[in-house]
Amino acid sequence: MNDPRSEEALQRGAAEEKKYWLDDPRNVDKIWYGLIGICALLLVADFVVEKHPYFELENAPNFYGFYGFVACFLLVVAAAQLRKVLMRDEDYYQRLDAEYEARAENERDEGSAH
Amino acid sequence: MGEFSPALIVLLGGLLAPLVRGGLLRNVFMLALPALAGAQLFAFGLGEYGNYELFGHTLTLTRIDGLSRMFATVFLIAIALNVVYAWHVRDRLQQSAALIYPGSALGAVLAGDLVTLFVFWELAAITSVFLIWASRNRRAFYAGMRYLVWQIASGVLLLAGVVFYYRATGSLEFGHFLDSGLSLTHPALLCIFLAFGIKSAFPLLHNWVQDSYPESTVTGTIVLSIFTTKMAVASLARGFAGVEALVYIGAAMTAFPIFFAVIENDLRRVLTYSLNNQVGFMVVGVGVGTPLALNGAASYAFCNILFEGLLFMAMGAVLYRTGTIKGSELGGLYKTMPWTTFFCLIGAASISAFPLFSGFVTKGLIISGAAKEHYFWVWLTLLFAAAGVFHHSGIKIPYFAFFAHDSGKRPKEAPLHMLIAMGVSAALCVGIGVAQLFTGPAGDPLYALMPFEVKIEDAHSPYIAYTAPHILVQLQILFFSGLAFAVLQKTGLYPPELKSTNLDSDWFYRVPGRALLSWTAGATRALWRLSWRLFTGRVERAMERIYAVHGPEGRLARTWPVGSMALWTAVVLGAALALAFIA
Numbered sequence: 001m002n003d004p005r006s007e008e009a010l011q012r013g014a015a016e017e018k019k020y021w022l023d024d025p026r027n028v029d030k031i032w033y034g035l036i037g038i039c040a041l042l043l044v045a046d047f048v049v050e051k052h053p054y055f056e057l058e059n060a061p062n063f064y065g066f067y068g069f070v071a072c073f074l075l076v077v078a079a080a081q082l083r084k085v086l087m088r089d090e091d092y093y094q095r096l097d098a099e100y101e102a103r104a105e106n107e108r109d110e111g112s113a114h
Numbered sequence: 115m116g117e118f119s120p121a122l123i124v125l126l127g128g129l130l131a132p133l134v135r136g137g138l139l140r141n142v143f144m145l146a147l148p149a150l151a152g153a154q155l156f157a158f159g160l161g162e163y164g165n166y167e168l169f170g171h172t173l174t175l176t177r178i179d180g181l182s183r184m185f186a187t188v189f190l191i192a193i194a195l196n197v198v199y200a201w202h203v204r205d206r207l208q209q210s211a212a213l214i215y216p217g218s219a220l221g222a223v224l225a226g227d228l229v230t231l232f233v234f235w236e237l238a239a240i241t242s243v244f245l246i247w248a249s250r251n252r253r254a255f256y257a258g259m260r261y262l263v264w265q266i267a268s269g270v271l272l273l274a275g276v277v278f279y280y281r282a283t284g285s286l287e288f289g290h291f292l293d294s295g296l297s298l299t300h301p302a303l304l305c306i307f308l309a310f311g312i313k314s315a316f317p318l319l320h321n322w323v324q325d326s327y328p329e330s331t332v333t334g335t336i337v338l339s340i341f342t343t344k345m346a347v348a349s350l351a352r353g354f355a356g357v358e359a360l361v362y363i364g365a366a367m368t369a370f371p372i373f374f375a376v377i378e379n380d381l382r383r384v385l386t387y388s389l390n391n392q393v394g395f396m397v398v399g400v401g402v403g404t405p406l407a408l409n410g411a412a413s414y415a416f417c418n419i420l421f422e423g424l425l426f427m428a429m430g431a432v433l434y435r436t437g438t439i440k441g442s443e444l445g446g447l448y449k450t451m452p453w454t455t456f457f458c459l460i461g462a463a464s465i466s467a468f469p470l471f472s473g474f475v476t477k478g479l480i481i482s483g484a485a486k487e488h489y490f491w492v493w494l495t496l497l498f499a500a501a502g503v504f505h506h507s508g509i510k511i512p513y514f515a516f517f518a519h520d521s522g523k524r525p526k527e528a529p530l531h532m533l534i535a536m537g538v539s540a541a542l543c544v545g546i547g548v549a550q551l552f553t554g555p556a557g558d559p560l561y562a563l564m565p566f567e568v569k570i571e572d573a574h575s576p577y578i579a580y581t582a583p584h585i586l587v588q589l590q591i592l593f594f595s596g597l598a599f600a601v602l603q604k605t606g607l608y609p610p611e612l613k614s615t616n617l618d619s620d621w622f623y624r625v626p627g628r629a630l631l632s633w634t635a636g637a638t639r640a641l642w643r644l645s646w647r648l649f650t651g652r653v654e655r656a657m658e659r660i661y662a663v664h665g666p667e668g669r670l671a672r673t674w675p676v677g678s679m680a681l682w683t684a685v686v687l688g689a690a691l692a693l694a695f696i697a
Contacts, residue, residue, distance in 0.1 A: 020449055022517070032600060039597050042590045051583040052574045054485035055493070058587075064497075065590035071501040072598035079376035080609040083616070087377070092615040093624060097256060100632065 117163040119176045120151035121221035128213025132206035148193040174226025180565030185223045185348045188416045192340050199535035200333035211244040212337045219341035223348045227286045228276040239265035245334035246326050254329040261326035268312035275305030291353045314346035317366045320390050321620040328382040332434045336426040344415050347396045356403025365492045367394025368499035375506035379611050381439050382429050388507040392418050399480040405566035410479025412565050417472035421464035424539040428458035431528035441611035446520030454528045455516040457536040464543040466508035472546035475579040482576035501595045509599050
């Protein structure tokens with residue numbers, strides 16, 4: 001596989017590269033405001049569109065939007081906490097494999113010494 | 115071709131493929147196989163084909179009904195797409211396994227009896243591991259071994275279940291198991307249920323997916339991601355539809371993997387968590403068991419194979435071009451891989467069930483199916499999971515690979531054949547998504563493939579995907595989830611991509627389990643040595659005693675004087691004489 005991160009390529013890339021629309025932080029802001037705008041529209045539309053709910057809860061105004069927002073927010077916050085318990089370094093299992101292999105080798109040597 | 119099974123066309127073709135000389139010729143040959151099998155599948159039409167006799171039982175190699183036809187169709191499409199995607203691969207082992215394994219899975223889906231099912235089930239297990247080992251490194255070797263343990267365990271359970279089932283019912287037919295009068299707690303059904311459960315990656319039986327799939331090659335992971343789990347879903351749908359436990363198992367499957375997906379750094383591993391979550395939706399559909407929910411499960415599997423495959427393909431292309439798939443090392447690739455980015459976004463929109471994409475017309479059937487049967491908490495969980503899918507597959511995958519902070523990497527666009535495979539997948543995702551707008555719900559070609567007849571009773575039928583409320587609530591849940599992501603990013607609350615390993619249930623057997631095994635092995639060895647020493651000590655002492663008596667210096671080896679010999683002879687003769695007189 002070709003490694004595009006050779007120093008030379010990087011420097012050449014930085015010098016010659018064209019500017020992309022997203023490179024401008026103002027455009028990123030536009031996306032952000034666009035998103036807020038769409039959400040506001042959906043909020044308004046909620047009062048216009050007639051729904052056919054299965055459960056009472058669905059009648060609450062903007063239930064789906066509210067639920068989606070809270071679900072995603074809590075999901076990320078909870079997952080970030082989960083890291084404290086579950087996160088190990090990248091080579092966690094490889095190191096373990098190496099330890100066992102070394103031990104197995106020792107035992108083989110001992111075995112053949114007997 | 116008579117009644118030759120479509121599965122065997124792919125399977126035997128896969129065996130022959132390595133013998134075809136020349137890369138291009140072999141590729142063309144490989145591409146012809148799914149086409150031929152597809153022609154055979156549709157030439158057959160519904161019914162049973164290729165009956166054979168074994169030990170006085172009539173077994174059915176190919177049973178085509180609504181359920182198996184739907185899975186078989188999408189399997190064949192996926193096989194063809196994978197051949198195109200892997201056009202550059204010249205590794206015969208991998209090419210062969212990429213046909214034999216899907217061919218076996220196809221055979222299992224089409225199997226009309228339990229013996230045929232078992233044979234293909236095991237074949238799929240054994241042939242798929244070569245795709246993991248095809249990476250040809252130590253990590254992949256270990257992962258492949260662990261994978262094999264799970265897969266074979268499932269096969270052994272299935273075999274045990276089939277044997278028990280035959281003893282209990284005298285039947286080898288593969289139909290709905292509960293129709294036999296046995297309950298789910300009967301050992302036969304419990305074994306089969308668990309065997310299916312391992313392969314569909316039930317919670318706590320799931321981790322072989324995350325452990326092994328990302329260790330495969332660029333192309334191998336895509337093949338793996340498609341067949342085993344969907345084969346299991348098809349089997350569950352046939353054998354255990356309407357089993358309530360599946361509703362709760364499936365709901366758990368949709369919810370818990372998304373937490374892991376948020377913090378996982380390897381983007382292909384993120385997709386394996388997403389795979390668990392997606393199969394969870396299908397399992398809920400199977401558990402609910404109404405025609406609506408089962409149609410939902412089967413058609414969602416159909417669409418999922420296309421859009422999840424597309425996402426795996428996009429990540430494969432990134433790995434192929436940059437040599438890494440870690441979120442922490444990627445970003446900004448849209449600048450030089452615009453087509454891959456575009457196709458990935460279509461996959462992301464489909465899996466998130468955006469209107470106009472395939473997930474939208476199918477996921478709703480499962481969620482409505484559960485809601486209609488009044489599973490309130492399950493319904494809430496599914497909505498949570500749907501938002502979560504959007505979050506990790508819809509946003510995280512494209513965002514961290516193609517946007518986010520600029521990694522400075524400027525790889526070339528993916529090779530043409532990969533773009534073609536991704537392009538066709540993307541076109542199918544959109545095509546299925548918009549078909550209804552042109553044909554009307556009743557004429558939707560996907561609905562025509564569904565296992566149960568599509569009945570559209572009123573204007574609020576879940577089968578009518580494009581209604582104002584359905585579009586509205588779906589957009590609400592998606593855009594507000596997106597808003598949550600944006601807010602978390604802006605406020606810096608979003609956990610960054612970090613080089614890391616996250617522990618999952620495999621930790622139990624990879625660390626304490628392994629330590630216990632290692633300790634047991636050590637203890638057994640020590641015990642053996644001790645008992646050997648005791649034993650040899652005993653034997654040595656016994657030998658010494660025998661030697662003391664019988665050895666050259668021993669009592670019995672002493673030379674006896676002739677006089678005592680004569681005396682003893684006289685004694686014996688005297689005794690004989692006395693005995694003769696008495697008698």
